[in-house]
Structures are given as structure tokens and as C-alpha cells.
Amino acid sequence: MRMFILPTCMCVLMSVFLAGTASGKRVLLMPSHITSHTKYHTNIARALNEIGHEVWVCMPSFLVERNVLDTTGLHVLEYKTDVDIEALTMHPLPEKFWRNETENVFDQAHLMLTYVDAMLMDKKFVDSVRKVNPSLIVIDSIPTVYLYATLAYKLDVPFAVAGSHYDPMTMRVPFNPGAVALPVFQVSKHMTFAQRVVNLAALSLLYFVDMSGYSNAVSRYAPERPHISMEQLLPLAEVVLVESDHILDYPQPILPNVIRIGGAAISEPKPLTGIFRDFVEKDAPEGVIVVSFGSMVVNLPDYVASKMAAAFQRLNFRFVWRVNMSSPEPGKILTSTWIPQNDLVAHPNVRLFVSHCGKNGQYEALYNAKPTLCLPLFGDQWYAAERTRSKGWSLTANIKEASADDLVEMITELTRNQTYRSRVARASEIFKVVQGLPVKRAAFWLDHVMKYGGAYMRYAGQEMPAYKYFCLDLMAFFGTVIGVLFFLCYLMCSRCFRMCLGSGRVNKSKRE
Numbered sequence: 001m002r003m004f005i006l007p008t009c010m011c012v013l014m015s016v017f018l019a020g021t022a023s024g025k026r027v028l029l030m031p032s033h034i035t036s037h038t039k040y041h042t043n044i045a046r047a048l049n050e051i052g053h054e055v056w057v058c059m060p061s062f063l064v065e066r067n068v069l070d071t072t073g074l075h076v077l078e079y080k081t082d083v084d085i086e087a088l089t090m091h092p093l094p095e096k097f098w099r100n101e102t103e104n105v106f107d108q109a110h111l112m113l114t115y116v117d118a119m120l121m122d123k124k125f126v127d128s129v130r131k132v133n134p135s136l137i138v139i140d141s142i143p144t145v146y147l148y149a150t151l152a153y154k155l156d157v158p159f160a161v162a163g164s165h166y167d168p169m170t171m172r173v174p175f176n177p178g179a180v181a182l183p184v185f186q187v188s189k190h191m192t193f194a195q196r197v198v199n200l201a202a203l204s205l206l207y208f209v210d211m212s213g214y215s216n217a218v219s220r221y222a223p224e225r226p227h228i229s230m231e232q233l234l235p236l237a238e239v240v241l242v243e244s245d246h247i248l249d250y251p252q253p254i255l256p257n258v259i260r261i262g263g264a265a266i267s268e269p270k271p272l273t274g275i276f277r278d279f280v281e282k283d284a285p286e287g288v289i290v291v292s293f294g295s296m297v298v299n300l301p302d303y304v305a306s307k308m309a310a311a312f313q314r315l316n317f318r319f320v321w322r323v324n325m326s327s328p329e330p331g332k333i334l335t336s337t338w339i340p341q342n343d344l345v346a347h348p349n350v351r352l353f354v355s356h357c358g359k360n361g362q363y364e365a366l367y368n369a370k371p372t373l374c375l376p377l378f379g380d381q382w383y384a385a386e387r388t389r390s391k392g393w394s395l396t397a398n399i400k401e402a403s404a405d406d407l408v409e410m411i412t413e414l415t416r417n418q419t420y421r422s423r424v425a426r427a428s429e430i431f432k433v434v435q436g437l438p439v440k441r442a443a444f445w446l447d448h449v450m451k452y453g454g455a456y457m458r459y460a461g462q463e464m465p466a467y468k469y470f471c472l473d474l475m476a477f478f479g480t481v482i483g484v485l486f487f488l489c490y491l492m493c494s495r496c497f498r499m500c501l502g503s504g505r506v507n508k509s510k511r512e
């Protein structure tokens with residue numbers, strides 16, 4: 001008899017334990033098609049998995065095949081496609097940049113729209129999402145990718161937003177273009193008059209030029225559901241997680257349901273292994289400098305590679321350089337097309353990070369308190385470089401124009417002058433105190449809105465059509481009132497005038 005009791009007890013215990021995890025919900029994350037975005041979505045996904053949820057990450061075939069993302073403990077929902085949209089939209093960018101050509105944002109937007117449209121019209125894909133039966137869908141925050149919200153609406157599943165794009169217009173954040181810059185210009189916290197003019201003009205343009213194919217999106221992708229506009233659908237997100245914060249970026253007003261989780265790609269560094277450990281840890285009195293333009297830019301034109309190599313060879317440091325070329329001096333410069341960037345930047349022997357100022361790299365430098373030499377290329381990298389330069393953590397150079405001498409001078413200044421290091425060390429300390437490990441906060445808030453919903457945090461501005469939000473009806477009302485008053489005034493004045501004239505004439509005729 002007793003022999004049975006023990007297993008029964010264990011079964012009960014087990015089922016209590018399982019019931020604990022069974023309260024976990026199913027979450028589907030839908031990042032955009034870019035590797036770096038999918039990377040921080042998988043980071044958030046793993047953090048959600050750690051607190052007991054069953055998490056699915058949607059990835060297109062080409063990302064599944066590339067197999068560069070850590071999906072431990074996660075389910076991958078593959079979107080079967082022959083189109084490598086990342087190669088189409090992202091890979092030409094560095095080539096164009098080096099050829100001094102500008103990118104055409106309209107072409108990019110069109111490619112993306114075609115891709116997203118095919119995905120949302122794909123019955124098989126929509127059915128596979130329905131089969132997952134998620135309690136929450138988390139979408140990325142790139143304008144075209146916002147269309148994924150229609151899928152959540154179609155399936156009647158609540159959705160949240162997690163992405164790097166802080167979009168005050170879509171989320172209806174009271175936004176003052178005189179005080180907050182769009183993250184595209186090279187501006188510091190306080191903008192000049194000219195910068196504010198450009199900022200306001202760009203903001204108006206963004207508002208009135210629809211590059212995202214929003215008109216009638218809901219009736220196209222969810223025809224069986226009542227039609228609402230995208231601008232009304234998007235603010236219904238349960239919570240909006242933004243890959244940004246008040247320490248690396250500039251402080252700005254946010255809403256209760258906007259949570260800044262900047263640094264979701266940050267993880268605790270792991271010890272270095274293999275050639276990287278040997279190179280970084282061997283006797284290095286002056287220390288090591290890590291150089292990277294990110295995973296997208298490993299092929300440099302000769303004139304850039306040679307002046308960088310010349311500068312590095314003149315300096316009394318050793319270099320780990322992410323680049324597709326053989327090292328000009330292997331004992332001093334280690335080149336590789338892949339580096340364990342976070343673990344390298346975190347290493348105590350590393351003195352400086354030379355970077356294009358991608359978001360992930362900037363957070364790694366901040367978290368590990370390393371000054372940066374910013375060599376921004378395109379996109380929001382000039383904005384990103386300027387925010388750390390203006391805070392005194394970094395210097396910026398234009399790599400097309402800077403000479404080897406300039407590079408030597410800047411690297412010397414950044415490593416000799418302790419001001420840069422002490423400022424970024426202080427910011428790093430504040431970041432850790434205030435933000436903790438950002439992925440944990442992301443998981444907390446997604447879990448929170450699955451339990452309680454996000455409606456209690458939503459303000460009235462997010463639940464009204466645009467004409468009310470922008471007070472167009474009030475302006476029309478007051479315009480009408482003022483117009484009527486003016487008209488009445490006019491009527492009265494003209495009548496008075498005529499009466500005066502009339503009585504004048506009467507007096508005149510009397511005198512005659």
C-alpha cells in the first residue's frame with residue numbers, strides 16, 4: 001500500500017508543479033525580416049520562456065537556413081518563402097554607401113510592402129499562426145511591418161509592439177518637434193533653429209506621405225472583421241516596448257504603456273575562448289582595441305582598409321578587427337569576419353571600441369563602460385554617434401574623409417584622456433541601476449499584459465480617430481464660431497454705416 005502512496009504523492013506534486021508552468025501562455029513573436037531585429041526578439045523570447053511561457057518566433061526560410069540565432073527553448077514558426085528580403089533590402093546598402101550613392105527609401109519601402117503583403121495573403125501561413133493559437137502576438141515596429149497587427153486583429157488576438165523604432169505618431173505620444181529630434185539627423189539634445197526647422201518639416205512629411213500601404217489594410221487582410229483604420233488599430237497595442245532608453249538616447253516624454261527596454265541584446269559576457277582568448281589575454285601592457293562595422297559591413301574598399309591598417313600599425317595597441325581581409329601584421333592585428341563582440345567588448349584588457357554605432361554595439365559599449373570611436377556609415381548611425389559624442393563618451397569621424405593621422409590622433413585622445421572613460425563608466429552604472437537587464441523587463445511587461453491586459457494604461461489620445469486627436473473638429477468648431485461672429489459684426493457695422501449715411505442724407509435734405 002505504502003509503495004503506491006509515494007508515487008501518487010509524487011504524481012500530485014508533479015501535477016502541481018506542471019500546473020504552475022501550465023499557467024504559462026503561448027506567445028508568438030513576429031520580428032521584421034532583419035537578422036539584428038530577429039536577434040533581440042529571440043532574446044526577449046528566451047526571457048519569456050524562462051518565466052514559464054511557451055514561445056514561438058516567426059522567421060522566414062532564409063533566416064531559418066542561416067541558423068545564426070540562438071533559439072534554445074523556443075519554437076520556430078517558419079514562413080516559407082523563396083524571397084530573401086534581407087538580401088534584397090539590406091545587402092545593397094554598404095555597396096551603395098561605398099560608391100557614394102544615396103539609398104532610395106521609396107524603393108526599399110516598396111520591396112518591403114510587396115514582401116509583407118505576400119506573407120499576410122498567404123493562407124497557409126495564416127493557418128499556421130492560427131494553429132499556434134497564441135494568447136499574444138508581439139510585432140516589430142517598422143512602418144511596413146506594422147501591418148502584422150492586422151493578423152492579430154483578424155485572429156482576434158491581443159498584440160504588443162517591440163522594436164527599435166520609437167514612433168510617437170503611431171502611438172500618439174504628445175510629441176514636440178521643437179524639443180525631440182527624429183532619430184535620423186545628426187543632432188544633440190538641444191537643437192539649433194535650422195535643425196528644428198528640418199525636424200518639423202520631416203515630421204510633417206512622414207505624417208502626410210504614406211509609404212506603408214496602410215489605406216484599407218484591415219479590409220484587405222481581415223475582410224471578415226469590422227473595418228478600422230491602421231491609425232486606430234496600432235494604438236490598441238497592449239504595451240509598446242521600445243529599444244531605447246533615457247541614458248543612451250536623449251530623455252523624452254513617453255506614455256504609461258510605452259516601456260523603454262533599450263539594450264535587449266545585452267547579455268552577461270561569457271569568458272573568451274580559442275584564438276580570441278589567446279590574443280586578448282596574452283601580455284598586453286597597452287591593451288586591446290576592438291574594431292567592427294557590424295555583421296553587414298565586413299568588406300571594405302581598399303582606400304579605407306589601408307588607411308585603417310596604417311593607423312593601427314602606428315599605435316601601441318593590439319587590435320581585433322572584424323573585416324574580410326588577411327591581417328597585415330598577425331601578431332598585432334587579429335582579423336576575422338566573425339568576432340564574439342559582446343564578450344570582447346566586456347573584457348578588461350579592451351580599452352576602446354571602434355564602431356559604426358549600430359544599436360546593439362552601442363549598448364554593449366555602454367553596459368561594459370567602454371569609450372567609442374564612432375565611424376558611422378548610413379541610416380540612423382549618425383544620430384547614434386552624435387548622442388554619445390555629445391555626452392562625452394566618444395569621438396566621431398567620417399571614415400571616407402578621415403586620414404590615418406586623424407584616426408591615430410582620435411584613438412590616442414580617447415585612450416589617454418580619462419574623461420571619456422569616466423563619463424561612460426558613470427553612465428554605465430546609472431544604466432545598470434535604472435534598467436537592470438533589459439530583456440527581463442521586456443519579459444515582465446509582456447507577461448503583465450497577458451495577465452491584466454494593457455487597457456488600463458491606455459490614454460484617451462490612443463482611443464480616438466486622428467481628427468479628434470489633432471483637435472480638427474474643435475478647430476472647425478471655433479473656426480465656425482469666429483467666422484459667424486465676424487459675419488454678424490460685419491452685418492451690424494454695415495447696417496450702422498448705412499443708417500448713419502441715410503440719416504445724414506435726411507438732415508441734408510431737411511436743411512435744403
Ligand SMILES: *[C@@H]1O[C@H](CO)[C@@H](O)[C@H](O)[C@H]1NC(C)=O
Pocket residue numbers: 098099100400401
Ligand atoms: C566617395 O567619396 C570619398 C570622399 O568623400 C572619396 O574619397 C571616394 O573616392 C569616393 N568614392 C567613389 C567610389 O567615388
Ligand SMILES: *[C@@H]1O[C@H](CO)[C@@H](O)[C@H](O)[C@H]1NC(C)=O
Pocket residue numbers: 298299324337
Ligand atoms: C570575403 O572576400 C572574398 C573575396 O575577396 C569573397 O569571395 C567572400 O565572399 C567574402 N566573404 C564575406 C563574408 O563577405
Ligand SMILES: *[C@@H]1O[C@H](CO)[C@@H](O)[C@H](O)[C@H]1NC(C)=O
Pocket residue numbers: 392417418419420
Ligand atoms: C580631456 O577631454 C575633455 C573633454 O573632451 C577636455 O575638456 C579636456 O581638456 C581633455 N584633457 C586633456 C588633458 O586633454
